[in-house]
Amino acid sequence: MERQFPEQRLFLRSNNTTRFVRLRPVSQAVGVASVAAFFAWGVIATSILLMDVIGSGTLRDQALREQANYEQRLNQLANERDARARETEAAQARFSEAMERISEMQMQLLASEERRLELETGIDAIHSTIGRVSRERDEARARLAEVTRTLEAETGSTRTAADRSRDTEQMLDYLLVAMDRVSHSTHDLNVSAEQAKNQARHLAMENELLKDRNHMIFSQLEEALESVIAPLERVFNSAGVSPDQIRRLVRQGASSQTASLRPIAISTSGTLGPSQDIARANAILDRMADVNAYRQGIDRLPVARPVSAARVRETSGFGMRRHPLTGRNTMHNGLDWAGPRNTPILASGDGVVKTAERQRGYGNLVVIQHDFGIETYYAHLNSIDVRAGQRVSRGDRIGGMGTTGASTGVHLHYEVRVNGRPVNPHTYIRAGQHVF
Template sequence: MFRRQLVKLNQRLERRLPEQRLFLRSDNTTRFVRLRPFTQLMGIGAVATFFAWGVLATSILLMDSIGSGTLREQAQREQATYEQRLNQMAQERDRHAQSAETAQVRFGEAMGRISDMQLELLASEQRRLELEAGIDTVQQTVARVVRERDAARTQLAEARRTLEAETGTARTAADRGRDVQDMLDYLLVAMDGVGADLHEQSLNAEQTSNQAQMLAMENELLKDRNHVIFTQLEEALDSVMGPLERVFQSANVSPDQIRRLVRQGAQSQTASLRPISVSTSGAMAASPDISRANRVLGKLADVQAYREGLDRLPIARPVSASVRQTSGFGMRRHPLTGRSKMHNGLDWAASRGTSILSAADGIVTTAERQRGYGNIVVIKHEFGLETYYAHLNSINVREGQRVSRGQKIGGMGTTGASTGVHLHYEVRVNGRPVNPITYIRAGQNVF
């Protein structure tokens, strides 16, 4: 039945694909191979399928290459945009810091003027009290003199009567009366002078009070303007600190630890970020604006510490070329033994000799050949972090050498327990392996 169907199919294909014969000649004999129409159709289909598969594979490789280039350009644009944003925020921070410093200077001058006016007001009040005490004394003296005058007049009248009765004259009593009258005239003139002086001091005190009220109004306006400036500064700092803290949290590093370790390692604090200290005198309390400015300066110092901390974390990719990830972090079947085993890092495959780069600044602690890892480089970073680069084809650093982020440390290879050319990359925190993709994703938010 099958042969009958095959014969019918050959007869139908005979018009398009006539039977061909392939002759094979040797020294003494000549043989031929008969190519029926169905056989020719199978050959043509096989050739067409192979050609289509080649075109499809080439298209996939070409699209993969174009996509990798586009992602790399996008990453570079995002990095340039982020650096531009950081520079703008730094310029805005410096501008606001300068505005805050200028406002603080003006606030200090106003406080000094208010202090001087208060001292003048206190002195005027003291003089007024002294004048009031002097007037009371003068009034008491005048009252006493009036009483003495009345008593003297009484005595004078009695003496006059006695003197007239005895001598018939009153000249001595008249002389004493004129002396008393001269004294009273002098006291009245002195009282008029004291009253004029007291009136002048009262006017000065009222003028000083008006100036103090004007300064108080200027102080309130200055406080309102400082509040607006501080609010803008605080909002800008929160918009910068939030993403930075999320980067550290995604990398399993405490922001508090970053701030503490960076400040411990700093030689000296930037002069513009030091807390403001203004000495006050008397009963004047410390200004709340100074405390708020110190909080803003503290946040600026935190931002600076975060940026320095980012420079010390291994958040850069160790391979900048186009690579293919072959294994992730976690349990997997070992390619050599076939057993399920924990894989402590990431594997990337590329061509032999592909440049391997340091993920962050650090010191090379190992640069040798080890069993299993092959040629390996271990770099020690800040905060108890270490990065491992294994199966290298070549090593370009030595133990004890200090390297920078992005510096070439070797070439990709297949040394040690390896089934192909690739890089085995590990990140360890205090000797414990962690997933490197966490740090790489955190770096994508920065670079």
């Protein structure tokens, strides 16, 4: 050390005297180390400040990008929802038209079947008439022969052979005319029967083509409904709510079923069996009723963000973390967002305010009771703008962001509880991003 910092003397001269201060190697080393430490501390502090400024700018840019992507996704999903609704309406109109045509075809088939039965009955009657006339002709000939023999035996030659021949010719002419009329009638009936059979075959072919077209329409409707229902069911499953429970509760709360979604019932007076098309149509209508119930169920879930994404940033997630006050690893039952004081806090879903008061650790707290046993907590508020028992809707302001209670800064502590058990709020927020 003496080689690096040799002993120095600092002379101090006054009016009459001269003094000196001895700077030993240890004192010089301590001074140099102090200067170096102060310079290093200044460099490190400046670097930390610069990194904090750069990080804050990056987070703001990222939040703006996420907001733009979120809005774009909302617009895209809204357009897809409208397109699916238009497709459903068009498909329902096509289905109604197809059912009308099917009804008309069934009526035509029934009419043709009745005409065919009438023609067959007429043909049978004509055949029986021809047989009866033939038998009467034979009986008349037999009686004529018998009468002729009787007259010849009793009176001798009362009638000549010419008279008998003339009578026989007249009888034969009458019978030939009658048989000709019967033959023409039979021919006309046969032609009508053949036309009825051809028309029945044509109607049967049209019915088969109509069935094929109906099958294609039903298939497209079923695929469109599944493309709408599957994302909605995934939303409920990810939120921990059973789709069956949603359908049951929504339908129980409905006063009446929509007229356009009621099952189709067509009376055929026992002449036709149950139609597969009607069964498929009723199944489609039932699935459309499920879509209606799911959309009503989505409106009753807390799936919206409780704060504006442009003005806040998430500071703590759901799960284990080091407590900012105690320093211990504890379970964090919700999400924390930091932002300016009095940033609007919004209701994440429709419900009734259960609690609106100050509590110890939570500070100013608002608890909203939603359907399906779900509650949302909004803690550390600077102000409370609702009262207990008040009904609120999604997006209504319930207070302002603050730092009341056990808090280290201005932020919102947000919880979602299902039947009293805390769950990850991100599950509901992500579920809402798939729909709205």
